Structure formats: C-alpha cells, structure tokens
Amino acid sequence: MKQIAILSGKGGTGKTSIAGAMGFIAENRAVLCDCDVDASNLPLTTASKVIKTSDFSGGFAAEIDYSKCVSCGICAKVCRFDAVIKDSGSYQIQKNLCEGCGYCSVVCPVKAIRLTPVVSGSLSLSTSRFGSFIVHADLHTGAENSGKLSSQVRAMAREIAAIEEKDLIIIDGPPGISCPAIAAISGADFVLFVAEPSQSGLSDYKRALELSQKMRIPSGLVVNRADINPEITELLNRTARQANSEVLGSIPFSDVFPRALRSLKTVPELQDCPTDILNTLKNLYHSITRPNTQGDYK
Amino acid sequence: MTITIMSGKGGAGKTTLSVSLALELAERGKHTLLVDLDVEEPNTGIFIDKQGDKRLEASVMQPVWNSALCSHCGKCTSLCQFHALVKLPDGVMIFPDLCHSCYACSDLCPVGALPMKPARIGEIVRYTAGNHLLFIEGILDVGQEISSVLVRQTRDIALSEDVEIRIFDAPPGTACAAREALNRSDLVIVVTEPTPFGLHDADLALKLSRASGKKTLLVVNRADGEFPEMEAFLKKENITVTATFPWIRELSQSYSEGKLDPKGFPGFYASLQTLAETILNSPEGAR
Amino acid sequence: MKTGFSVSKNLLEKSPLDSSFGRAPGFVTFENGVWTYLDNTQVADSPSGAGIQAAQQMVNAGVKIFIGGHVGPKAFAVMRQAGIQLYEGRPALSVEENLTHLQEGKLAELNEANSF
Numbered sequence: 023m024k025q026i027a028i029l030s031g032k033g034g035t036g037k038t039s040i041a042g043a044m045g046f047i048a049e050n051r052a053v054l055c056d057c058d059v060d061a062s063n064l065p066l067t068t069a070s071k072v073i074k075t076s077d078f079s080g081g082f083a084a085e086i087d088y089s090k091c092v093s094c095g096i097c098a099k100v101c102r103f104d105a106v107i108k109d110s111g112s113y114q115i116q117k118n119l120c121e122g123c124g125y126c127s128v129v130c131p132v133k134a135i136r137l138t139p140v141v142s143g144s145l146s147l148s149t150s151r152f153g154s155f156i157v158h159a160d161l162h163t164g165a166e167n168s169g170k171l172s173s174q175v176r177a178m179a180r181e182i183a184a185i186e187e188k189d190l191i192i193i194d195g196p197p198g199i200s201c202p203a204i205a206a207i208s209g210a211d212f213v214l215f216v217a218e219p220s221q222s223g224l225s226d227y228k229r230a231l232e233l234s235q236k237m238r239i240p241s242g243l244v245v246n247r248a249d250i251n252p253e254i255t256e257l258l259n260r261t262a263r264q265a266n267s268e269v270l271g272s273i274p275f276s277d278v279f280p281r282a283l284r285s286l287k288t289v290p291e292l293q294d295c296p297t298d299i300l301n302t303l304k305n306l307y308h309s310i311t312r313p314n315t316q317g318d319y320k
Numbered sequence: 321m322t323i324t325i326m327s328g329k330g331g332a333g334k335t336t337l338s339v340s341l342a343l344e345l346a347e348r349g350k351h352t353l354l355v356d357l358d359v360e361e362p363n364t365g366i367f368i369d370k371q372g373d374k375r376l377e378a379s380v381m382q383p384v385w386n387s388a389l390c391s392h393c394g395k396c397t398s399l400c401q402f403h404a405l406v407k408l409p410d411g412v413m414i415f416p417d418l419c420h421s422c423y424a425c426s427d428l429c430p431v432g433a434l435p436m437k438p439a440r441i442g443e444i445v446r447y448t449a450g451n452h453l454l455f456i457e458g459i460l461d462v463g464q465e466i467s468s469v470l471v472r473q474t475r476d477i478a479l480s481e482d483v484e485i486r487i488f489d490a491p492p493g494t495a496c497a498a499r500e501a502l503n504r505s506d507l508v509i510v511v512t513e514p515t516p517f518g519l520h521d522a523d524l525a526l527k528l529s530r531a532s533g534k535k536t537l538l539v540v541n542r543a544d545g546e547f548p549e550m551e552a553f554l555k556k557e558n559i560t561v562t563a564t565f566p567w568i569r570e571l572s573q574s575y576s577e578g579k580l581d582p583k584g585f586p587g588f589y590a591s592l593q594t595l596a597e598t599i600l601n602s603p604e605g606a607r
Numbered sequence: 608m609k610t611g612f613s614v615s616k617n618l619l620e621k622s623p624l625d626s627s628f629g630r631a632p633g634f635v636t637f638e639n640g641v642w643t644y645l646d647n648t649q650v651a652d653s654p655s656g657a658g659i660q661a662a663q664q665m666v667n668a669g670v671k672i673f674i675g676g677h678v679g680p681k682a683f684a685v686m687r688q689a690g691i692q693l694y695e696g697r698p699a700l701s702v703e704e705n706l707t708h709l710q711e712g713k714l715a716e717l718n719e720a721n722s723f
Contacts, residue, residue: 031361033492034331038517060493061328061521081655082401102422118499123422124401137401163528164499169465170655197330197492198360201465221578222335222363229361232462250569251576283515284547397663403656406663408689415681418656 023183025176025191026310027057027210029234031226033197035218036246039279040306041194042067042288047307050153052190055179057172057206059143059159064194067286069148069156078145078159078171082122082137084115090134097126097135118164143171145178155182169201176205190311199233207234213241214270214310215262219254227258231265241267244306248272270309273302321604322479322486324505326529328521330492332511333541333565334358336575337595338489339367340582344596345485346452353483354449357501358491359442359458359470366578368455370447378458378473379438380466382419383426385412389433396425396434417465442470444477454481467491471500479504485605494524502529506604508536509562509595514547526557535604539595542567562598563591609638610709611670611691612702613661617644624705626676626698629657635702636668642702658682665691674705674714683720693717 028044030037038058045054045068056064084097084105091113098106098113105119106126117140127135142165148156157179159171179191195206207213213234217227227243234241243262248255249272259269276299282289290300325338335358342354356364383396383405390411397407404418405425416439426434442460449455458474460467471491478486490501502508508529512522522538529536538559540550544567554560566587574580582589599605613631614622619642625631634645645668650660658678662685665673673686674696686693694714696705708714 030330032331032363033329058493060495061330061517061524063329063517063520066516066520100423100427121420121422122401123420123424124399125422125424125427128399128424128428161495163494163524164496164531166468166496168493168495198358198467199462200360200460200467202495203360204465218576220576221366222361223576225363225366226361229462236463250573254576280515280544283517286516403659403663406659406666406685408666408685413685413688415659418659418681 023180023189023191024212024311025193025210026212026214027193027195027207028214028216029195029203029207029230030197030216031199031230032218032223035216035223036273036279037216038063038067038194039282039289040214040216040244040246040303041192043290043303044192044307044310045150045154046152046288046290047304048154048190048192048311051188052154052192053179053183053186053188054150054154054156054192054194055175056156056158056194057175057202058194058196059161059168059171059175059202060196062158062160065148065156065158067283067288068150069158070151072146072148075144075146077141078143078174079139080142080166080170081140082124083117083120083140084122084124084126084135085138086113086115087134087136088112090132092132092134094131096129096131100125100129142166145171145174147178147182155186157182168196169205172196172202172205199229203230203233204237207239208237210239212310213239215241215243215267216246217243217258218247219245219251219258221254224254224257224261228261231261231267235265242270242310243267244270245272247275249274268309270306271302273299321484321507322488322505323507323509323599324488324490324502325509325511326490326498326502326525327492327511328494328523328525329512329518332513332518332521334492334511335364335367335489336580337509337511337539337541337565338487339364339580340592341596342453342487343580343582344592346450348596349452350485351452351483353454353456353478353481353486354489355474355478355486356457356489357471357474358489359460359474360467360491362457362459364489365447365455365457367580368447368449370449370455372448374446376444376446376477377440378442378444378470379440380469381421381423381436382416382439383414383434384437385414386433386435387411389431391431391433393430396429399424399428441466444474446477454483456481468497468500471497475500475504494528499528499532502534503532505534507599507602508534510536510538511541512538513542514540514550516549519549519553523553523557526559535602537562537598540564563595565591608671609636609669610672610674610706611636611665611668612673612696612705613675614702618701619644620703621701624675624696624698624700624702628675628678628682629659629661631661631675634661634664634668636670637702637706659685662686672709674702674709677721678717680720683717695721
C-alpha cells in the first residue's frame with residue numbers, strides 16, 4: 023500500500039485543490055483522507071455522502087465530585103495550567119485549560135477528583151462523487167490534540183484501504199510543521215509538497231522540507247501559480263534538488279482553481295479545464311504513484 | 321488595545337492584512353507592536369524592514385532522570401497520564417515529546433530523582449521597525465510537536481511591551497494555538513476569501529471568536545467578481561463586512577517578492593483606511 | 608528465556624498472532640512449558656501511548672524475546688533498552704507455530720521500528 027501525503031507548510035498554496043484533483047484522477051483506486059482536522063475542506067469539493075460519524079475523545083479532563091470536596095485548594099496549588107479557579111468559595115475545573123495530567127486527582131486528600139474523557143471532535147467516513155472513500159474529521163474549535171485526531175484519520179483510512187483492497191492512500195495534510203503535520207506524514211511513503219513562489223512560500227517550504235528529511239520520507243515538489251514569480255519558482259526547485267527531493271513540475275496561475283472551488287468540484291472535473299493544466303495534473307498523479315518514487319531517504 | 325487577526329483558513333491574507341494594518345497605524349503615529357504568532361511557519365518578518373534583534377531562547381520544563389538518586393519505585397511511571405516515562409529494570413526512560421510539563425512526576429518522586437530542567441523549543445525575537453513600530457516573532461524549532469506553549473510565551477512577552485496597539489498575526493486554524501492568541505485580545509478580525517473553503521473556515525473562526533466573547537470584525541480579502549453565497553453567509557452569521565480588499569495580481573506579485581506597500585495599490589489602500597478608522601473609532605480603540 | 612507474543616484472542620498456545628502491538632487485545636507469554644495470557648484490552652482502548660504501555664507490560668512480565676507484528680518507534684526503544692530481542696512474526700499463524708519458526712531460524716529480527 024502506498025501512502026502519499028500532500029503538504030505545504032504554508033496555507034493557501036492550493037494543497038487541497040491538488041489533493042482533490044489527485045483523488046479525482048485516481049477514481050476509485052484510492053482512499054482519500056483529510057488530516058487538516060482544524061479546517062477540513064477536502065470533503066467540500068469531493069464528498070457526496072457521509073456514511074458514518076463517531077465522537078472523538080482527545081484526552082481527559084479532571085472532574086470534581088462536590089459531595090466529597092472539602093475545598094482545601096490543594097488541586098489549585100499543584101495545577102501548572104491554571105485550570106483550577108476559586109469561585110465564590112468553591113474550586114472549579116476550567117475544562118478548556120485542563121490538560122488531563124491528573125496531578126490534582128493524585129494529591130486530592132479526599133479523592134474527590136477523577137479524570138473523565140472529553141469529546142473534542144468527530145471522525146467521519148464519506149463517499150466521494152467518483153467512487154472512493156474519504157476519511158475526514160472535525161476538531162471542535164479551540165480544542166487540543168489535533169495530532170491524535172489526525173492519526174485516527176490515518177488509521178481509519180488504512181483500515182478501509184485494507185478492507186476494500188485499495189493500494190493507494192492520498193492524505194491532505196494540515197498547514198504548519200508541528201504535531202498535526204507530523205501525524206499526517208509519519209509512516210507515509212512519499213510527501214508531495216505544494217509550494218507557491220513567494221518569499222513566505224519559500225521560507226515555509228524549507229521548514230516543511232526539513233521536517234520530511236528529519237523523518238526520512240522521500241518527497242517531491244510541485245510549484246503552484248509558478249508564473250507569479252519565476253525567479254522564486256526556480257529557487258524553490260533548486261532547494262528541492264539540493265535536498266534530493268524530486269522536481270515534479272509547475273502549474274501556471276489559472277482561474278480554473280477558484281472556479282472549481284466555487285462550484286464545489288475538483289479542477290479536472292470542470293469541462294473547460296485548460297488542457298495544459300489537466301495534463302500537468304495527470305502527469306503529477308503518475309509521478310507520485312509510480313512504484314519507485316524514492317529520494318535518497320529510506 | 322490588542323487585536324488578533326485570524327482566518328481559520330491558511331492563505332486567506334492574515335499576514336498581508338496584519339502587516340498593512342501595522343504599517344498604517346504606525347504611520348498614523350500610534351505606537352504599534354506587530355506580533356507573528358504563527359510560530360510553525362513565521363513569515364510576517366519577511367515584509368518588515370527591521371533591525372536590532374534581541375533573541376530570547378524559549379524553553380519548557382521537563383524531568384531529567386538522576387540515576388544516582390532513583391530508588392526504582394516506579395511511582396513516576398504510573399503517575400504520568402501521557403506515558404512520557406517508562407520503568408525499565410535498570411532505570412527510567414523519558415520521552416520528552418510526550419511530556420506536558422505538569423511536574424507531577426518531579427514533585428511526587430519520593431527521593432527527588434526527577435528534577436525539572438529547561439529544554440529548548442524555539443526562540444522569540446524582538447526588533448524595531450521604524451519610529452512607531454516594534455516587531456516580535458516566535459520561531460518553533462523544526463521537529464517540535466507542541467506549538468501552543470511557544471504561542472503563549474510569545475504572546476505574553478508581547479503583552480508586557482508598553483505600546484498603544486498590539487496586532488497578533490495568529491496561527492492558521494482554530495485549534496488550541498489560535499485560541500492562545502485571541503483569548504488575550506480586545507478585538508478580533510476574521511479574514512476570509514470569497515470561496516466555499518474561505519466561508520467554511522471563517523464560520524469556524526467566528527465560532528471560536530464568539531465563544532471567547534470578543535468583539536469581532538469580518539473582512540473579505542481577494543475579492544474578484546461575484547460570489548452570491550457570501551450574502552447568505554453574512555445573513556446566517558448576522559455580521560456585516562467591515563472592509564473588502566480587492567484581488568490585485570500586482571499585489572500578489574509584490575507579496576511574492578516579500579514586499580508590501582499598501583499605498584501602491586489605491587483600491588487596497590482605501591479599504592485599509594476604512595479598517596484602520598473602524599478600529600480607532602471603536603470603543604476598544606478609544607480606550 | 609521468556610517469550611512474548613501479541614495475539615488477537617486467547618487460545619493460549621493456539622492463539623493467532625496479531626499484527627498490531629499496542630492495540631492488540633492481548634499477549635501470551637511462554638516459559639518452561641507454561642503458556643500464560645495477559646489481557647491488553649484496557650490499553651488497546653486508551654487514547655494515546657498504547658504502544659508504550661504495552662511495551663511496559665512486556666518489560667514488567669520479564670519477557671526477553673518478543674514475536675509480534677508492527678511495533679512503533681517508542682515501544683521499540685523501550686523494549687530494546689530493556690534488552691528484549693524483537694522478531695517479526697507471521698500473523699494468523701498460531702503463537703506455537705511462530706515459536707517453531709523462530710527456532711528454525713525462519714523469523715527476521717527487528718532492528719528498527721516497523722510502524723508508527
């Protein structure tokens with residue numbers, strides 16, 4: 023099974039548009055998954071029907087049993103996250119600040135505090151218009167542990183791929199380079215970077231590339247809206263080559279991207295998708311799915 | 321006054337607007353501090369003509385195992401909810417990336433064999449950027465898993481600066497890191513673009529902002545042509561658009577080169593003036 | 608030497624080897640002709656750190672050789688540090704058959720984590 027993660031570092035480079043396009047070209051050969059659990063957009067342009075949804079619990083939070091509590095305040099003293107506040111004589115846990123470390127429950131002299139699971143999002147399985155499954159999730163706003171939800175999205179996608187005997191998983195990654203991004207690419211066979219040719223795009227690409235190198239995952243680069251700044255496009259490609267990352271081509275600026283978005287479709291689905299863009303996307307799909315796409319790593 | 325500029329969706333134009341607004345307010349003589357809280361991918365600084373950096377190492381406290389003192393009782397490993405400590409026949413193994421710095425293992429170790437020591441996660445850098453403008457950025461070390469701690473530390477350093485206006489360029493998304501930015505602000509500006517993704521994510525950003533009880537303004541960036549769904553969205557959210565920034569190809573080009581000169585683009589600049597005035601005339605701004 | 612296995616259900620020596628580790632429903636150990644079952648369902652359902660907790664369970668049980676499926680980097684590090692030798696077994700075959708395979712030198716030793 024080949025798992026391909028699409029990542030960008032910076033948001034807004036066209037990662038989700040490319041992921042949707044790859045999903046459409048793959049038809050029913052792939053399982054898609056959206057690991058941007060903060061702002062899950064891939065299903066907007068690809069999904070047709072939600073099959074099932076389940077609650078996600080990202081961790082625990084402390085809960086006080088007031089029939090036992092003697093208001094001694096030890097819990098508030100030991101909490102490093104300022105999650106215990108005193109309100110008109112009684113101590114209260116602020117669930118949004120509680121990290122679930124359990125320190126308070128261990129030191130409570132009357133055993134009045136226990137840890138309870140917190141529902142902080144949902145995990146869903148949908149079908150796409152082109153016959154594939156899409157695993158996606160929604161983290162409640164302001165919640166923690168999006169990395170863990172990302173891992174669960176990945177795990178469900180692998181499960182579905184195994185049951186349905188699909189040998190390809192396409193992962194739409196989150197922006198950034200910390201735990202959600204790490205969870206989205208760890209164990210992937212290939213990372214496709216989608217970068218835009220700007221100073222910030224270059225800076226973000228370099229940091230994201232460094233992450234994939236640290237994790238020893240082979241990668242490739244596609245530059246979106248390449249003609250907006252040809253010099254930086256060249257700089258991006260040079261950065262990729264120096265890191266033994268594959269240069270997989272460029273996509274010119276085109277209004278077909280925003281138009282596809284507005285009609286809630288993937289780019290290759292539009293009847294008037296320019297031939298050069300369609301071909302670039304098809305070639306990109308073939309490059310990333312061919313069996314031996316490997317850089318110097320692994 | 322402290323303003324958070326957030327978007328839910330990456331690439332909607334948070335940084336463009338944060339920088340433009342900071343330049344505009346500084347030019348109007350307000351002592352302004354621009355803060356890049358996107359510590360995973362900090363790039364606000366690219367657009368700022370800055371000098372005189374002061375660097376501060378950012379760290380978190382983590383337990384370090386002292387083999388000489390350890391009595392191998394195993395209390396620490398059973399306490400840790402995050403399984404950051406494992407008891408082995410000949411000692412304790414620590415996984416620092418799982419540690420939440422709760423201190424339970426360290427405080428409750430009966431023989432004091434797990435002292436807490438600082439471990440680097442990144443850095444916070446402060447610059448001056450002209451007469452009335454200061455700039456602070458947090459930069460997370462690549463490979464670090466938890467960014468919200470550095471967002472909080474950068475935010476708190478920014479809050480200790482004596483200025484008239486602070487502008488937080490928030491991390492993308494609506495999870496814990498974004499919440500750290502906005503829960504110490506007086507005013508939140510949600511930036512969206514007129515696409516289904518933009519509206520979907522703006523909806524999440526508005527939810528987060530409203531849940532915090534902050535006054536919230538909505539601005540639309542990269543407007544080009546009609547987008548009928550916008551009207552329905554505004555009605556549903558019961559909000560009006562404070563300013564609409566047009567999509568200008570030349571502006572994207574100059575952004576791509578790391579340059580931002582709002583005055584060079586009259587359509588954009590006019591909207592910026594509207595936004596700046598709305599902020600300065602708001603009850604929060606008059607304070 | 609005590610040998611541990613990750614298993615899909617408890618049939619002692621006939622238990623089928625499970626391809627997961629932290630999320631496996633249970634473990635079987637073998638020493639001096641005695642097969643013992645260790646339940647892992649609570650760990651398998653825990654929100655995070657399942658691999659580490661399962662590794663802790665193998666270390667606590669005094670296992671010296673482990674035969675299983677996919678082991679993540681943290682669990683691998685824990686078991687290696689505790690001096691446990693790891694082998695990649697054949698899922699679906701029973702633990703008894705896997706042990707025979709090991710004695711005949713048919714199982715590959717695991718020198719790095721093969722999961723995440």
